[in-house]
Amino acid sequence: MYLYSGKKRKTFHYRYVHNRKHKIIKVGSFPILNFSEILVIYAKYRNALAKGLDPRIADESQQSFQTLNQFFNTTYLPGLKLRKKSWKNDYSSYKNHLSKHFGLKLLSDITPADVLNFSNAQLEARYSAGTINARLVLLGNMFKAAEKLQLQGYPNRASLEITLLPYNSKKERFLKIDETEKFFAALKTSKNKILPEIVAFLLLTGARVGEVLSAEWDDFNLEKNLWRVPMTKSGMPRTIVLSEKSKDVLLKISNWQKLIFPDGRSQFVFVNPRTQKAYTTIQKPFFRARKLANLEDLRIHDLRHSFASALVNRGVSIYEVQALLGHASVTTTMRYAHLSQDRLYKSVAEASNYYNIEI
Template sequence: MPAANLTAQFLDEIKKSDPPKKLMLFFDQEITGFILEWRATGGLSYYFRYPIGNRKMRMLKIAKERDISLSEARGQAYMLRREFLDGNEPTIKRALRNNAPLLKDFICKQYLPSAKVRKRSWRLDETALNYHFVPKFGQRRMDTITRAEMEAQLESLITDGFKPVSVNRYLITIKSVYSAAVRWQVLEAGKNPCTGISPFPTIARRERFLTQVEAKRLLDVLDSSPNWRVALSIKLILLTGARKREILDARWDYINLEARVLTLPNSKSGHPRHIALSDAALSLLDRLPREADVPWLFFNPKSKQPLNNLHPTWVNLRVQAGLPDLRIHDLRHSFASFLVNHGRSLYEVQGLLGHQSPRTTMRYAHLSSSRMVEAANLVGSIVSKDP
């Protein structure tokens, strides 16, 4: 009884081949129990097989291949297997009525387990889905949600005050969910409610750089904060130019004190990244307490897991510093601006920020305009001299 990846291409190849001399069963590699039966007469049918009692199996016929699409048969097999795993007796009547999974079930049982393996940002997907889509559509079958309903939900988020750039990220996330369902043949492509939904127009992100006076004011607030773990993590972001999650997910074994670097094995670019540690950064690390069973630099003392949500504390800190419009990511921009304004090259900034392409670093080129004027004056003084 061969295993097979039951796809449209596989079915086409079967139909073009001569019928077998005796009955053959092809077991799907993705959904346990989902079977394609090929008879000597050439007939093809879908079945779901599951155990009953001791060493006994039952074959439940879903439909003939000519009467149902592969994606529908796969969806019904998924529902039958879910019934079996829930301890219920699988019935084809129920499966036919529910030929696509509930959105919450697909997200929880299929999409997120895959995202945890494939995406470092899976927690963001989990949060977006659980907050903005599961409460609204979670109890609905995936193929019953319409594009109009999905678009209305996204528009309601804009009305509730979410920024267009955030809602566009949520749109990308739910699109990924439905794309996965289609790719895994749990859902037909024509049942994707995200098809044709355009992202919301956004305003170009403003650039915010701290002045030296503002940076000093912020550091004073951080140094006096009672929430010292959060304060020190934010301070280290400013001192290194690292991204927020790079610091919050950093472990003690990533640090080489002799080489004065923090090495991140998996950075945003997908390559190892080396963050230089200044004297001020090393002094900060020396102040951090360590626990034998906790590998993280910054952790929640109760859960022993990395710090997660800095936002509530950060809002209070930036207001105390008189910087209500400052984002945590602006600290990374400020790190770059201090370097450029004090004569360091864009090549050095690129290395310190871990940019793979110099084009990304060019956003800071305008900060060195005074040095460009000096360079231009040099040419002017040369050509103005008498030969």
């Protein structure tokens, strides 16, 4: 095995002799393949030669000699970038979790036991069932893509017996009024100095965290109280109506940016002052704050749930809530239709008063 340095790239090649003929197999490019992966592939080739087999013929397309890392980087990832707007989430899941467990394994060597061990390890690390399931789905999708490409030499998706964990995706958690004060007190202790403003803006607009963190100043028309989100989860733009309180948050951020940016402000609204780039995540500081406030079951997306629940409890119609959340179907919005007991009591009292029945 040797590394060939061309003008534009470096590639690994395997030189061998079979039936008295000198042959070469191009294995892959550096640094897409690292040296640990090359050692695994090298051992596979040597094993084939020891059995009297030509490594090239033993697996014509060399798919069984690929590690999962190689398949992900060279085959799966390029297509993922084209078809999925949130491909970076899958990339992060693979790099930080799947790669560490399966990355150096050959495709042909991955077994149902490996999948089960991965699930158990994730549970021991105290990841939620929903998070683990998302990673298992990604793993399954990789093998499903390989099936569609008709690649050979590895188990198909069904044979891996990928079983998702029991999980209630409709879990409901709303930030209560009495929880808000202690949660924001905890947020203000964060090293992320604008974390309270980010969380407040999420809670006041009902927007998704990705929409908020990628928001640019040019997206806002404060005179008309409008925020145009150019790209949403559905792939379509939408417009969010701003309240006075949400505009107050923007004003505070604007004044803060005037102090730290030479030009008076950044392109993005919620910017890391150290990198001067938009935040891509607030998970770690959010988790620390919720732990400090003893609200460890609160998730970032629950702020969107809380916004919707507050609207319904204030008498806003489900169709108006649908419009404010940007749902294409009212069916999706129905999960937020949770009226408080006080409101239900007042509603049923209205019916009683209407008929004016005397017993």
